Amino acid sequence: MGEKILFAFISVFVTLNYGYLLNGLIRKIYARVGRRHGIPFYQMYIDLFKSLGQRSNIRHGVMFYLGPVFRFTGGIGLFLFMPMIFGSKIFGNFSFSGDLILLLSFQFFGTLGMALGAGESGHPHSAIGVTRGLAQMTAVEVPFVLALMAVAIQYDSLSLHEIIAAQQGSILNWTLFTNPFAVVAAMLAVLGSFMRPPFDVVLAPQEIPIGPPTEYHSNYLVYLQSNRAIFPLAKAVLFMNLFFGGATSFPEMMLKTFLVIMWSVFVGVSFPRFKVEQSIRWFLGIPLVIGLLAVAYVQFFL
Amino acid sequence: MSLDDIKIKKVISPDGEEFEVNPLQDYFCTDRPEEIKPVRGILEKFYNWARSESIWILGFGTGCGAIEMRPLMTPRFDAYRFGIQWRPTPRQSNLLIVSGYLSVKTLKRVIRVYEQMQSPKYVIGLGSCTINGGMYFDSYNTIKRLDYYLPVDVYIAGCMPRPEALIAGFEKLKSLIKQGKAEGANDYANKFDWYKENQKAVILDWDMPDYNW
Numbered sequence: 001m002g003e004k005i006l007f008a009f010i011s012v013f014v015t016l017n018y019g020y021l022l023n024g025l026i027r028k029i030y031a032r033v034g035r036r037h038g039i040p041f042y043q044m045y046i047d048l049f050k051s052l053g054q055r056s057n058i059r060h061g062v063m064f065y066l067g068p069v070f071r072f073t074g075g076i077g078l079f080l081f082m083p084m085i086f087g088s089k090i091f092g093n094f095s096f097s098g099d100l101i102l103l104l105s106f107q108f109f110g111t112l113g114m115a116l117g118a119g120e121s122g123h124p125h126s127a128i129g130v131t132r133g134l135a136q137m138t139a140v141e142v143p144f145v146l147a148l149m150a151v152a153i154q155y156d157s158l159s160l161h162e163i164i165a166a167q168q169g170s171i172l173n174w175t176l177f178t179n180p181f182a183v184v185a186a187m188l189a190v191l192g193s194f195m196r197p198p199f200d201v202v203l204a205p206q207e208i209p210i211g212p213p214t215e216y217h218s219n220y221l222v223y224l225q226s227n228r229a230i231f232p233l234a235k236a237v238l239f240m241n242l243f244f245g246g247a248t249s250f251p252e253m254m255l256k257t258f259l260v261i262m263w264s265v266f267v268g269v270s271f272p273r274f275k276v277e278q279s280i281r282w283f284l285g286i287p288l289v290i291g292l293l294a295v296a297y298v299q300f301f302l
Numbered sequence: 303m304s305l306d307d308i309k310i311k312k313v314i315s316p317d318g319e320e321f322e323v324n325p326l327q328d329y330f331c332t333d334r335p336e337e338i339k340p341v342r343g344i345l346e347k348f349y350n351w352a353r354s355e356s357i358w359i360l361g362f363g364t365g366c367g368a369i370e371m372r373p374l375m376t377p378r379f380d381a382y383r384f385g386i387q388w389r390p391t392p393r394q395s396n397l398l399i400v401s402g403y404l405s406v407k408t409l410k411r412v413i414r415v416y417e418q419m420q421s422p423k424y425v426i427g428l429g430s431c432t433i434n435g436g437m438y439f440d441s442y443n444t445i446k447r448l449d450y451y452l453p454v455d456v457y458i459a460g461c462m463p464r465p466e467a468l469i470a471g472f473e474k475l476k477s478l479i480k481q482g483k484a485e486g487a488n489d490y491a492n493k494f495d496w497y498k499e500n501q502k503a504v505i506l507d508w509d510m511p512d513y514n515w
Contacts, residue, residue: 035377043356043385050356050396053349055338055487056421058393205361209390217393217420 007090008080012230014091015079019229020044022258026265033269048225054218060121067117068216068223074110075227078103079234085253086164086246097159100152103238104145107193110227111137114212121215129211132276133202139283140192146291147186151242154179154298160238164246174245179302181294183243187263188287190239192279194232194261196268199279207273236260305509330511335491338421340482347482353396353422354479355385357472360395362415365402367429370462379465386472392418397475400452402462403431403444406504409451413501416452417514421487424479426471427457436461450500453486453493 024041031038059065081099085091111133118126154175155163167173176183192199203211213224236257240247244260247253274282310324326332340346363371374381375388389395392415400412416425427448430436435446448454455478458471478484490497494513502508 031380031382036380037383038380039382039385039387046352046356046385049349049352053352054420054422055340058420205388205390209361213394214391215393221394 004094008093011084011091011093012076012079015084015233016226016230018254019233020048022233022261023229026261029265030269044225044229048222051218051221051225057218057220058215060215063116063120064215065117065220067114067120068220068227070113070117071110072223072227072230074106074108074113075231075234077109078106079230079237081106082160082234082238082241083164083246084237085250086161086168086241086248088248091250091253095159095161097161099160100148100158100163103160104148107235108137108141110231118212118215123214125208125210125214126212128208129202129214133212136192136199136202136276136279136283139280140189142189143185143283143287143291144189146288146295147182147189148242150179150182150185150291150294150298151175153295154182154302160241164241167245171245175243176245179294179298181290181297185287185291185294186239186243188290189283190235190260191264191267192283193235194264194268195228196264198267198271198274200268201273201276201279204273232261232264233257305507308509308511326511330514332511332513334494334513335417335487337488337491339488340485350479350482354476357386357397357424357475358389358395359386359397359399360392360415360419361388361390362392362398362412363401364404364408364412365429365431367399367402367431367462370428370465370468371399371401373465374468379469381469381472384469384472384476392416393420395419396422397424397426398452399426399428400432400448400454401428403429403436403438403441404448405444407443409445409501410505410510413451414510414514416490422479422484423487424455424475424484425452425486426475427454428468428471429463430459430461433457433459445504451497451504453489453497455484455486 021041021044024039024044027043028038028041080093081095081102083092083095111130115130115134118130151163152158155166157163157166163175167175171177195203201207203213208214213221216224237253239260240253240256244256247256308325310322312320313323314320341349359371363369373379374386392398396419398412398416398419404412416423425448427433431438431444432448432454435441435444438444439446445451456471456475458467460467463471475484498512
């Protein structure tokens with residue numbers, strides 16, 4: 001057990017650093033698309049130390065403290081309960097037979113915690129931001145859960161470990177090729193949870209400066225920044241495991257998660273921002289239909 | 303906010319219970335700011351390096367000088383290269399740029415924003431107007447010297463200073479932070495009464511708490 005805890009620490013530490021560097025790189029890509037040089041790729045670390053070095057901070061109440069803690073727990077929890085590298089002892093994490101259900105609830109956990117925390121900060125922009133965030137997340141979940149159901153029915157399992165195992169052997173065993181509808185529905189849905197355009201009205205500085213984290217600073221912000229490093233990565237690992245055959249080595253994991261995240265980055269730099277009612281309508285349109293098709297496909301054709 | 307907003311008033315809760323609200327006491331902090339001594343030694347040096355390399359500017363333009371801050375985000379000048387980023391909320395910002403003339407009405411907002419920022423915090427006065435009033439030297443409605451009202455770290459002279467001058471100003475601020483000389487927040491706390499006296503001398507309809515972090 002002690003060994004397992006040590007391995008968990010190692011895998012969280014490695015993933016956090018990979019997430020920070022990846023976020024820096026993504027900022028750099030955004031800058032290059034805008035024909036700028038942009039921040040150095042290690043700027044996230046300096047920002048982190050700067051935030052830690054702030055001399056004063058504000059208290060708004062207990063829930064204000066717990067908001068970022070919940071958010072960070074959501075990110076770490078999502079990450080820790082699925083295998084990052086298939087068959088690895090260190091990066092195998094605490095995967096167990098029903099983990100897919102737990103992961104679904106962890107996805108929402110952080111947003112809900114943040115809603116309570118941001119609500120207590122008393123800032124109207126936080127409340128508006130969180131309301132929009134929750135509305136959008138709910139719309140995202142519909143096609144996403146349909147895709148997950150399709151995958152669970154297809155492999156007759158709620159264990160990520162078994163789902164990855166079923167995809168091994170050949171690239172044609174990946175869910176991407178055996179059940180393309182589910183992959184398309186999930187990939188469209190996941191755009192909404194990466195907080196990039198066109199679905200970033202929740203955090204957009206130009207809309208409501210800057211939504212839920214308006215009142216958060218110094219140490220609180222460190223939690224939120226760390227979550228922003230680990231949460232998208234955890235999400236990408238989940239997608240890699242479900243749809244793209246998992247990973248058996250660290251470089252393979254890096255490449256696959258990088259490509260999954262790049263999907264949202266490419267969409268992000270190419271499209272303008274949706275209003276929240278537009279984005280909800282969009283998620284309940286094409287992705288929902290494809291999600292239903294995916295369930296019908298596994299039910300009748302596989 | 304107006305004077306009516308800070309008067310003691312009776313409020314009826316959703317349950318029908320009636321109670322009294324004193325906005326200045328119930329909604330705002332009434333403590334004075336206190337000097338926070340920097341930690342000694344290598345840790346403070348490291349923090350100062352991090353603070354200087356990650357300056358978050360509050361996106362708040364007070365006068366026409368704000369127009370010179372916008373090109374800094376564009377490909378031509380690209381201040382992000384130097385670790386300078388814009389934040390939309392005072393809680394997360396470290397640097398307040400008072401960009402140009404400051405009318406008394408705007409001064410009120412600037413004071414509230416400055417006091418909401420977290421220590422250590424820095425102020426740059428941009429343009430001649432913040433130094434001696436500039437072309438508004440005989441205006442009835444603008445303040446003439448910014449450092450009577452807020453502790454200024456760096457002035458950037460000119461009308462208008464170009465974006466290059468602003469970048470030079472940032473570099474100057476960075477070297478001040480690295481040397482540990484940019485202690486404006488502590489100066490403000492130490493000379494709090496003097497600053498408040500100056501502020502209240504020009505802001506005649508003082509309708510906010512004395513210190514509102």
